[in-house]
Amino acid sequence: MTIFWTIVGIAIFFVGLLISIAWHELGHFATARWFGIKVPEFMVGFGRTIWSVKRGETEYGIKAIPLGGYVRMIGMLPPAPGKTLGRSRRTGPFQGLMDDARAQSRLDVLPEDADRQFWTRSPWKRIVVMFAGPFMNLILAVGLFAVLLMGVGQATDGTRIRDVSECVVPASVAATQEVEQCPVDAPPTPAAGAGLLPGDRVVSFAGRAIEEAQGQQLREAIRVASGPTPIVVDRDGVRVTTSVNIIDNEVQDFQDSTRTVTAGFIGVSLLPDYVRQGPGTVATEIGSMIVRTGEAITKIPERVPAVFGAAFLGEEREPDSPVGVVGVSRIGGEILAQENVPWQQDVSLFLGLLAAVNISLFLLNLLPIPPLDGGQIVPAIWESIKRNTARALGRPDPGPVDAARLLPVAYVFVLVFLGFSLILAIADIVNPVPFFG
Incomplete structure (x- = not known):
């Protein structure tokens, strides 16, 4: 029965992760539609599409690799400054990459959708759209903590x-x-x-x-x-x-x-x-978890060697080691497999772990690195500063910030993220974090 409940726990927690991802993307989707931006796709996961359905102009679906999700909005990248025949006049080792990305972005834009592109919206609207995703994770974390502390109670x-x-x-x-x-x-x-x-x-x-x-x-x-x-x-x-x-x-x-x-x-x-606790305890616990999670995120780079050693060299896995999707799902299975514990303990650990995951998604996505949400928020803030400064000085509008210039950083980050995720998955399988000692 222990193996059965472990599998059930893993499945339940995995569904919770998918719901958290979909909830995040719903924030982007709802605000984008609110501001009149066209959204052709709403997907949970990456890679090959497992299931999808089209409603109106948007295709909703689930993909094979559950490492995130995305909402595809048209016109994410503005036209290149000084373009000629669709190519930039600038040169450089990454210029072809940026021009190709702009060309791909334009493929989604039909003539009747020219005024529904993401980049045509004012900076504050773009900031709202990109911040809405992480903010939804924060809302979900607060809700989970409210159920945990005000409903189940604090141990x-x-x-x-x-x-x-x-x-x-x-x-x-x-x-x-x-x-x-x-x-x-x-x-x-x-x-x-x-x-x-x-x-x-x-x-x-x-x-x-x-x-x-x-x-x-x-x-x-x-x-x-x-x-x-x-x-x-x-x-x-x-x-x-x-x-x-x-x-x-x-x-x-x-x-x-x-x-x-x-x-x-x-x-x-x-x-x-x-x-059972009151709202004040919920606010205190959320604030404390945000601080602890932020500190843990800043320490991830220095813990990469230890995770590598745990995955491939048989080194001991530290209790505070980072964990990936495989690791947190396995912990969810361990929670449900416990014997002779009150139901409140299982529920509290489940909800607390899922809330911690949502706090992590909230903070990680605000990092100013493309393709994370913060990687779109920072250019919008910079564009707003430039436009307001030009207006105050009586100068012409400098136009949109060329976010495509950040694409090389995005590609490097994706490669690093995928590599680290693979190492984490291997470590979580062969040398898991000792959650219960």
């Missing part, structure tokens, strides 16, 4: 017992090896000896009442206690009173999980409680 330390360990094992041993069976000389845990069971909720410890959201207080109380200690649990609506003989053991430090300390121990793990 807090709970007081319900998840597991009862059979025997006493030091934390340093448990962290370095899988303990499937108790060692011969290992004593039973105090919780097992006291008859505590998974599902019991602790309502009193050492004579002190424990509320449902006071799991951390319960943990702290256990660590400072010693010897026989009364404990009351709620078991299927019936209160059961017993005593646990608390012993000292090597356990993880609350402040630093990489360190261990000697403290009171009974041998139970606790399930989290989920407390």
Whole structure:
């Protein structure tokens, strides 16, 4: 069943990724149509078309490679300045490439569509059209976080017992090896000896009442206690009173999980409680995730060697390593394959991961690099600055910015992106990120 739920989780998360991409493209499509720009294609994916349908003047479809999507608007590139017979008078190593791209752009423009081209719209309208895609991802991320925090709730330390360990094992041993069976000389845990069971909720410890959201207080109380200690649990609506003989053991430090300390121990793990939050928490979490994701994006270039080593040299994959489409889909499968966890945890991890993907799409697409959306926003901003400056100085309109001159950068970026995506896919398959340790 674990394999089945893993496959189901991968499929569900993959569909979520496709919806996120389509939602992004819908932002471009809706604003382009709003401003009267003709849109012949609305596609999710790249490469060969798997399915498509034409409605009005637009063909909607899904392509074979799910690494993104696009909305094809006519007239993305303006005519070359000083053109002669369709070719620019300028020369250079990339001039033929730029002229061919302009010629291809003109093929979509029928005589009756001359005034419906992207480049003919004012700069602010082009900025709105290109920003609308990433902004839709931000809206989706906010919506997902709202459902997660205001609907499902935020995980807090709970007081319900998840597991009862059979025997006493030091934390340093448990962290370095899988303990499937108790060692011969290992004593039973105090919780097992006291008859505590998974599902019991602790309502009193050492004579002190424990509320449902006071799991951390319960943990702290256990660590400072010693010897026989009364404990009351709620078991299927019936209160059961017993005593646990608390012993000292090597356990993880609350402040630093990489360190261990000697403290009171009974041998139970606790399930989290989920407390619904308000809009303020949603805004705070979104802001925090944007900052963390932005920092992670700036570190991608320096992590390329480590990803390459993980993919081809067998090097250890770091927990904060970048992941691609394959990696995040696999993590989605792992989430659903977990056993003995509350449904809120599965839903929270799913929604949180999908929200993180949408925040990444929001920030990545704003990078001022063609063919990303930011690569069209920056020329529009520059054109607006030039036109407003010329108007203020009483000079003629300088005309549109020649965005085709950025095409060499776009081709280089696409090659680098495809290469890095391939390396990420291989690393995610042969050496995946240890999401659950």
